[in-house]
Amino acid sequence: MLKDGFNILFTSCGRRVSLLNSFRQAAEKGGFKAAINGADMRGQECAAGQQSDKAFKVSPVYADSYLDELLEIVRAENINLLVPTIDLDLILLAENRAIFKNAGCTVFVPNLPAVQIARDKRKTLAFLESAGLKCPKIYTLKQALASEAKEFFLKPWDGSASTNTVLASGSDELEFYANKIPKSIIQQFISGQEYTCDIFTSKDNEVKCVVPRKRIAVRAGEVSIGETEYDEDMISQCRLLAEMLRPGLSVLTVQLIKTSAGELYFIEINARFGGGAPLTFKAGADFPLWIMQELSQGISQAPESFQAGLKMYRYDSEIWG
Template sequence: MNILITSAGRRVSLVKAFQKELKTLIPEGKVMTTDFNISLSSACRVSDGAFQLPLVTDSDYLNLLINVCLQNNIKLIIPTIDTELLLLAQNKQLLIKNGITPIVASHDFINICRDKRQMSSFFIENNIKVAKEYSKYDYKLPLFIKPFNGSRSVDTFIINSHEDLTEYHFKNENLMFLEYLDHSKYEEFTCDLYYDKNHYLKSVVPRQRIEVRDGEVNKGITKRNVLVDYIKEHLSYIDGAIGCLTAQFFKHLSKDKIYGIEINARFGGGFPLAYAAGANYPKWIIEEYLFNKDIAFYDAWEDNLLMLRYDNEVLVHDYKE
């Protein structure tokens, strides 16, 4: 029984984590990958087999994906980018009929995660504070501007004065004007959450974001703080959530104030820190979906584990295009 990590790109650590856990439980098991250009994907180079697929927007993508799975005894699909999630969720029953289980949340919950305004409503319904959204004609400085449907910190702006605002900010209907949460007063955390197949929370690992590069944590540290109990209280069950979710929160340095920012319904780029700390989400996915085991709540991960990322190389000899 094999696993497929799609759009693997440079997620070498995630591939290696699944390889380690799968081979422990199923020695002959393989962790395979797909990408738009497998020859230039470091994760595809270290996986047990790689398959080139078109972009997820291609009309033949799903059929090609299913064929890859059927021809290679792939039983689980682990998506890694937002654009795949809706397609996999919409076609989940078709995949299951073919003996393939995509580890993907429900269509409805993914739609919430993909729309920052719906996400704000979701947080409010769960008694979690959110940054106020202003009208573009009635706002207070400083502002934080971001797209309601964006990712990877693209098109985000901190506005300190009226001179920083441009026609682009006002005319772009995708951009939201939000209350700015001052980084000198708030700490920013990404929390890796694990939800079992019945949508119950089984683990919370807050990672403080010390430094971010291209929207992904470059330096981070695990922190066993109030966010663990806070998330257990407010998000112990999320209808439609399964597997790894990545949730972002701001926590005030001195006051009892926590703001929900967003949730991504997939593994985040900084998950290797939570895995290194002992939160073994790859193992739990394998146990739940290939061995039908129940997952107990896990809270014994390593506190204050610091991750300092650096660039490394995957060398390919005699490479030909």
């Protein structure tokens, strides 16, 4: 367990100013000393880099040198907590967790099997079905063209941040996007209200808290207007999902749709903090504080309750360098 405070490194920190500030505020609230550091391919020349105690320029995630560069920073700066902010390095970090542990650093990602399920949307949907949770059907192009349905969602099975995610209407659009989007899967279109649920699980796989957030408005795949909502059925099903996934100490960001008939369809599992996570923190589910408590004290003081009906309006702001 960690006792001397937290030297934290956020990877691909980019625009995640709110997330970094949330950890800074949580450390102060919990009485922890904390250094908030960022790593990004732009180094200090990004918003979160400007707000970091130290900012480090690293190669793109897919570069062969990326892992060694992170390890060099971890050792040089005595980093004891590494927090990824996007999907692209999750499997790499989960696979190399032991190397970072030997360097005195906890990598805050779920265990490797859970990350592999989350990163491959085909595996995600198979897992959801095995858990008895509703999810959209997956079609081959031939099946989709023969279907009576007129609208389909297409996206890469290993995609991130809604990149190359499209709604195809009619057979011409369907064929065009199926041939255009690399590694595409074709999904049943489900109409309804979109939600994101933030789930916190302890190292013992206990589901500590589930916070549903209504996605009122979305920009570039991230929520721009959101509202917390207490939905007992949604919370119960998300608990079941996390209990079956058994991710260890982690945060899961689960996306789903609630139909007008009240049915819940699970769409995606993200094994990291979502862009709208600060809304969950502000509503009383202080995940950053609970992470620090788990790592320093072996247990988190995590209440199940949160403030429902809290709205968040996100906007662009400026940092002057």
